[in-house]
Amino acid sequence: MKVAIYTKYGSPEVIQIIDTKIPSPKPNEILVKIKASSVTRADTMMRQGKPKFGRLFLGLFKPKNTALGTGFSGVVEAVGSQITKFKIGDSVFGEKLFSNGSNAEYLCIAENVVIENKPRNISHIEAAPICDGFLTSYNFLKDIADLKPGQHILINGASGSLGSAAVQLAKVMGAKVTAVCSTRNIDFVKSIGADKIIDYTKTSITNINEMYNVIYDSVGTLSYKDTKNLISSNGIFMTPVLSGQILCQTLFNPKKVKFAATGIKKTEELKRLFLELVDFFKQGKLYTNIDKSYKLPDIAEAHHYLETGRKVGNIVIVNP
Incomplete structure (x- = not known):
């Protein structure tokens, strides 16, 4: 599968698209084929290593976590042996924090974190950035x-x-x-x-x-x-x-x-807020504005556009 990473701080040109093996879900995980993922200002700041005192946590000379993206929406492709909530074919969305990023073709994620069935009245593209802006x-x-x-x-x-x-x-x-x-x-x-x-x-x-x-x-x-x-x-x-x-x-x-x-709040606190947001979207009370979408190989272009400061709403990466 293809995944976006960065191994050093700098401009969008430091982003690489690499090929790696599709991960296998652990017993408590599901494998999601990603249909859309978010690109946020936080992603660009981490890629730049700014503010510089933040490198005390991100990695002093180079990033500890080379992955990009947190928000995602996609379809369950495989499930671990302990999974009870989701099944193959389910449309799900959520947020993957502090590990393998969502700017990829697949990801594995535990069943008990910030993930839920996607409301039927919103698309994968609309769902992918919810955990960034709204949460x-x-x-x-x-x-x-x-x-x-x-x-x-x-x-x-x-x-x-x-x-x-x-x-x-x-x-x-x-x-x-x-x-x-x-x-x-x-x-x-x-x-x-x-x-x-x-x-x-x-x-x-x-x-x-x-x-x-x-x-x-x-x-x-x-x-x-x-x-x-x-x-x-x-x-x-x-x-x-x-x-x-x-x-x-x-x-x-x-x-x-x-x-x-927000990302360092306890998982149960994030899930409480997340599930309330899911209800708001189901009721049609909230709306995700998508400014532009890009394909994964063009993610550096997405970062460049975000840094112009002209973004209205959200930017997403869309996979076939």
Whole structure:
């Protein structure tokens, strides 16, 4: 089978497509033939080895884990002897963390992690990125912010994978949403439910005369220092994008500034959030926007496009 890997940090050109043996599932695993997989900003940052202090965990001089991709959707091709939930031919989707990546033709995954039968009302392409944008943002809105009906949230980067997921989720949770995006993405962000739009190309967020219960910076371009006058007395600033500045602000003001790496939550906590998302999708309350799709041999091109910052929603890799 073909799989995308990177053995050193750098530009998208460090990505290689290699041939390797199709894995055999362990007794508690299923083998999935991948129909679609995600490409995210987190993938590009790990490939670049940024921020550099992150290499203490990723690998100081070269990556410890050479795999790419986490989110996937596909069809069960084989099952281990202990499998009870899934059967051959089932359409499934989920997330594979900290091991063999999803930017491949096949993967093996345990039955008891973040994986579920794909809702019939969404395609493999729509399902593949759910655990990246939606799962991360749902963790922030529900578990970190404890967002309540009627509260006001500002979402920065509202047209991206995390941001567009957050806009929809905040509306499902009953919040009032102010979304920050560029001029060309205003219509899209309105279409997914934003109550108010701030065009950052015309208006500086620091000049806004409004208070928010939550500021969710999904792209890492703001800071608590710049926005603290916009946050209510019991409000918080939160972001999934780690930087030296955010790390310091989190350490010195932990009640107001929140950073979290969703992928390191306990499996049972991730599954709880994931299964709630599955129900939302089954009910048609959430929508995955796909900006572009690429074939696996063209994954470097996908990384290049993601780094332009022009992505609207999600990018996926599609296998035949």
